[in-house]
Amino acid sequence: MTTISDIAAKLGISKSTVSKALNNATDISAAMRKRVLEAAAEMGYISRKSYGAEKKLCILIENMDYETPNQFGHDIVQGFLQMAEADGWSVEVVPLTMEFQRLTPYGVFMLDHGYQAAFVLGFSLLDPWMQEFKTTQVPTVLYDNYIKNNPYIASVGCDNQEGIELAIKHLVGLGHKKIGLISGPLDSYILKARYRAYLGAMKKYKLEVNEDYIGLGYFVAESTRTYIPRLLEQGVTAILFSHDVRAFSAMTECSDRCIQVPRDLSIIGFDDLPMTAYTTPPLTTIRQDRIGLGRCGYFAINCLLGGLPIGSILLRAPLIIRDSTGPAPVE
């Protein structure tokens, strides 16, 4: 375990200078503080501030909305706060950019703010800190991302495979054979997982997997506009969407084109956002229990802080059947 003496020895400075830097004292230059924090992070120094001062955790968010109840991240944050604050932690929610991650190493950021652990939401595989997570010694819990072999990292998420199998089974029961997928790009761990789950479920039910039934695109409205007509031309009668927001966009697009849901096309979303029950028609979707995900995130952080190397927690992803799915149109 790295100590203040180790850092002082490595940098050839006094222990008190290291201590001042780590405790954000005012009588030390910014340049020296930066040097100390970088060395400390590199050497795997873990902040012990929790024993003296404030118990602090952070929720790091990139590329995920969380401020209102219909935004995906909202309830995850709430579930985490319910548990963490009851245990006496102060929690800061920190939105991040890729640019910021490129400029500041993760370990330095955590030491700089005195956070003892982080819950990380919305990161894609392209986020710079994802590389650092492979070797960090800071207790870190990732939602919908997975890092192998690092006992300081845990994952929480939903069982995408089970959820998507339930969705395909439901559609097969309604007589659908040509089932499409419209998803965000495969630069995220979770969209890759959902894509593989779709392929696996199609295979399980002996349905044709055809790349013309699949549309991947970053921009929601644009990819809806592009792919809905293209998939319908192929004779697709049901589409699974990687997120509810994409399914909402598809319902608007269908309405504009006088395509009736579910008479002409069945639609299934993913997430079960609160508004799914109130769309026209109400959306069939795969539920992620977001309050539960937040609570499990805190449980996992608590395990890591206590030295228990939890690897992953998966929630079930039940299918919530509403009115956007119906019998396949007669050919």
Add this chain to the structure above:
Amino acid sequence: MTTISDIAAKLGISKSTVSKALNNATDISAAMRKRVLEAAAEMGYISRKSYGAEKKLCILIENMDYETPNQFGHDIVQGFLQMAEADGWSVEVVPLTMEFQRLTPYGVFMLDHGYQAAFVLGFSLLDPWMQEFKTTQVPTVLYDNYIKNNPYIASVGCDNQEGIELAIKHLVGLGHKKIGLISGPLDSYILKARYRAYLGAMKKYKLEVNEDYIGLGYFVAESTRTYIPRLLEQGVTAILFSHDVRAFSAMTECSDRCIQVPRDLSIIGFDDLPMTAYTTPPLTTIRQDRIGLGRCGYFAINCLLGGLPIGSILLRAPLIIRDSTGPAPVE
């Protein structure tokens, strides 16, 4: 949700008779009580006793020793008790036989004893109640077993795949090429998982998978005696065992045959039982944090009781390198 009235209506008896049966009153015949409990279990009736009387959970154990610290189940039970008792639950540890399961349905057993949920250890795929777990509505957490699509069931275990990959990687780094596996029979979920993980890791490291390098047998000493010489004849230089107790047996067998561990044969166990550090030589093994497994088991039960459909919790399975593994013998 099934009520006492539903059960009374179905059986054509009074509500008070149903209530007496469920509350184990003395002024009702054993035959009538049995009839009521069976109907209640079949209809998915959940005991609400927790609101009035005692909060009771059970740990059901089949085919696993747990009474002393070197027995595998001991720390799992302790970890569970630490958490559950702190939350005000009374917990009963109930050893079971297959015969008992054949005679008494799971749902009836749970109602009969007023248990609100169960933590299930040591079941093989052949245990009769495994069938009932597919549809039960009683909150149930399984160690090292998995049931698909039932939101009343959760699983806890270790990441066998990650652990076994670490073990094979370690042996490859020591120059071993012919790596064997000696395991119990594949009638358990977890031994199947370890078997598949072994095949996957061998493939990953481009090593020959040969069925002559694999020995599966129920009886520990007998299969050790049979397979150790057979694998050595095939030129195997390292063996992975499905359990520490099998590795211990192998060390005794090697000692009897003047085979030096690790000079002639490297040995890796699975579990990290306390005595692994004190064998001659101390055993390299894959760790299962059993206190942690018990704690996670309770967390999962707590989630299910609160309506959160947790599916699985996996702990990391780190490789603990001691002295039973060494460089591959020069050919």
